[in-house]
Amino acid sequence: MDIMANRLDRGFYKYQSEFETKALEVLRSGWYVLGKEVQKFEEEFAQYTGAKYCVGLASGLDALWLAFRVLGIGKGDEVIVQGNTYIASVMGITINGATPVFVEPNEYNNIDTSKIEEKITEKTKAILVVHLYGQASKMDDVMTLAKKYNLRVVEDCAQSHGACYNGKMTGTFGDIGCFSFYPSKNLGAFGDAGAIVTDDEQIAKDMKMYRNYGSEKRYYNKVVGANSRLDEIQAGLLRVRLAHLDELADEKKVICDRYLAELDNPNFELPKIQPGATTIWHQFVIHSERRDELMNYLKEHGIGTIIHYPIPPHLSEAYQYLGLKEGDLPITEKFADEVLSIPLYNGMTEEEQSYVIDVMNRFK
Incomplete structure (x- = not known):
């Protein structure tokens, strides 16, 4: 698949x-x-x-x-x-x-x-x-x-x-x-x-x-x-x-609630929600110290992922003039090495969701 x-x-x-x-x-x-x-x-x-x-x-x-x-x-x-x-x-x-x-960001990104x-x-x-x-x-x-x-x-x-x-x-x-x-x-x-x-x-x-x-x-x-x-x-x-935005958001919430309930693997960390806050799940972003291994493993199993975002702005070539260097924002830089967005879109079938969950849970 x-x-x-x-x-x-x-x-x-x-x-x-x-x-x-x-x-x-x-x-x-x-x-x-x-x-x-x-x-x-x-x-x-x-x-x-x-x-x-x-x-x-x-x-x-x-x-x-x-x-x-x-x-x-x-x-x-x-x-x-x-x-x-x-x-x-x-x-x-x-x-x-x-x-x-x-x-720097907090634990809620x-x-x-x-x-x-x-x-x-x-x-x-x-x-x-x-x-x-x-x-x-x-x-x-x-x-x-x-x-x-x-x-x-x-x-x-x-x-x-x-x-x-x-x-x-x-x-x-x-x-x-x-x-x-x-x-x-x-x-x-x-x-x-x-x-x-x-x-x-x-x-x-x-x-x-x-x-x-x-x-x-x-x-x-x-x-x-x-x-x-x-x-x-x-x-x-x-x-x-x-006119359909709320129902589209609800559909994504159902998918993400399932991810939160069924994804279970010590090799990655699921997203947390800030008390008092709601999310419309634009992305479902996990953290993993083995991010690149996990990404390649998922690719081998036909599952696409995206890194949001691999290069923090302060380390981009465009902002070299600010004089910031690697190590100046350690949490930001750590997140850039860990974050991975897994499949999430309106119209995602239960079969597709189950496949993603099963494959991710089998990552060792």
């Missing part, structure tokens, strides 16, 4: 007629950029998250760097972020000329909030919280520190659509919540797409201006903006998936 680490076709076929009907509706409308589909998606996604405003954008990375641009954070400023995130989180900071200050305060300096202007792998971070600690030091809070929710902390949805704690709708996400488009949510009307207005070449009125440009518009067909298709 061959099982991919992730597959998107089954998620399409599950609602094929709805997706195709919506695509044709948009194509036949004759309006393809910033039309009614974008407006309706923004309204519906804001309502889903509990935020007052949503602004559709071209990608999750655009959501991140535009968030810091709109907040006025740039050269000479520092932004605290966890070390074990995807590099796009860090790019959102550095594209604006600001400096990332890395904090999210930022260790007990280690944030020691990193705050007079240059610190914001905390970027990443809700990694779909699990909400410990936001009460973050917001307490933000209030104490008058810091902005940006949430990277690229992997956490619908996850909550103490009943409140990720993206709605801080100043701006940034979302990616890359096809592999739980709320995935059929190409690149993103959005921000906020309760601040001025931030929403500024974001709409920045996404459209810095223009509020056609050909009148207030700032040097970007071309970062969520297009109509992606917005329409996202509306279809959003």
